[in-house]
Amino acid sequence: MNDVLFWTLAVLAVASGVMVFRFDSMARATFSLLTSLLCVAGEVLLLGMDYLGIVIVLMMTIEMAIMAVFMIMYMMNPAGLMPMTMIHNKRGAAVICVGVFVLLAVGIFLAPWPGRRGKPPADVTMDLGMSLMGPQMLTMMTLGMALFATIVSSVVLATRRGRYDRLGDDLRAERSDDPVRGGVGR
Amino acid sequence: MSLELFMLLGAALLCVGLFGALTQQSIVMLMMGLELMLGGVIVGAAAAWHYIAPAAPDGQVLVVLAVTAMALEMAIGFAVVTALFRSREVDMTDMAAELKE
Numbered sequence: 001m002n003d004v005l006f007w008t009l010a011v012l013a014v015a016s017g018v019m020v021f022r023f024d025s026m027a028r029a030t031f032s033l034l035t036s037l038l039c040v041a042g043e044v045l046l047l048g049m050d051y052l053g054i055v056i057v058l059m060m061t062i063e064m065a066i067m068a069v070f071m072i073m074y075m076m077n078p079a080g081l082m083p084m085t086m087i088h089n090k091r092g093a094a095v096i097c098v099g100v101f102v103l104l105a106v107g108i109f110l111a112p113w114p115g116r117r118g119k120p121p122a123d124v125t126m127d128l129g130m131s132l133m134g135p136q137m138l139t140m141m142t143l144g145m146a147l148f149a150t151i152v153s154s155v156v157l158a159t160r161r162g163r164y165d166r167l168g169d170d171l172r173a174e175r176s177d178d179p180v181r182g183g184v185g186r
Numbered sequence: 187m188s189l190e191l192f193m194l195l196g197a198a199l200l201c202v203g204l205f206g207a208l209t210q211q212s213i214v215m216l217m218m219g220l221e222l223m224l225g226g227v228i229v230g231a232a233a234a235w236h237y238i239a240p241a242a243p244d245g246q247v248l249v250v251l252a253v254t255a256m257a258l259e260m261a262i263g264f265a266v267v268t269a270l271f272r273s274r275e276v277d278m279t280d281m282a283a284e285l286k287e
């Protein structure tokens with residue numbers, strides 16, 4: 001049963017991963033990527049990581065919904081009504097990718113993998129939580145800082161008017177130069 | 187099901203994603219390739235946890251790390267595309283490189 005599930009999910013994951021770069025339509029490519037990543041989540045669930053599998057499902061669904069919006073905003077031909085190719089150096093990339101895959105596959109089959117040591121705890125999620133709030137606290141704090149830095153930098157990058165636009169290059173303007181007057185004390 | 191098969195699946199996803207990241211000209215499509223590559227990493231990490239050291243939670247922490255990397259890449263990627271599009275009206279890597287010169 002698990003074997004059938006593994007093979008179905010694996011084939012679907014790789015096939016829809018390939019289709020991401022073959023579809024003309026951006027929306028279809030996004031949902032193809034969603035299918036692929038949901039299959040990845042399925043494999044993670046199959047391996048017994050219940051919580052993380054569900055997290056991946058939820059995260060990817062929302063992420064791909066946002067991605068579809070950006071796709072339609074920025075890209076020509078969002079509906080795929082005309083065929084298009086926007087690729088460069090296809091042959092070189094194919095050679096590199098096949099080479100990397102062969103290298104990895106040889107490594108996978110030749111590596112002396114250690115045997116299974118121990119067995120999973122009764123509550124895998126509890127184990128993860130206790131680890132993140134205990135011995136792996138530094139990892140968790142680093143991730144938190146990275147996420148916070150991402151919030152700040154994405155706002156800085158995406159904003160149209162920064163403080164230098166409002167208050168001049170030396171930030172010493174008497175009044176801020178806003179398209180709409182108002183706000184506190186202006 | 188075995189460790190090798192899961193690793194092979196991870197490698198396949200990584201290579202498909204690498205192909206996309208190398209060939210696609212559109213920045214958003216390029217980011218899709220990166221997402222696929224990280225998907226491969228997640229499968230590999232989960233398999234390593236399950237088949238090598240299920241008693242230690244470190245494998246799960248690795249998956250958390252990969253998932254976070256996915257989210258960060260996505261957010262920063264879209265912010266960069268927005269900034270680039272606003273200043274130069276481009277959404278392709280080649281055009282962005284040309285205009286720099």
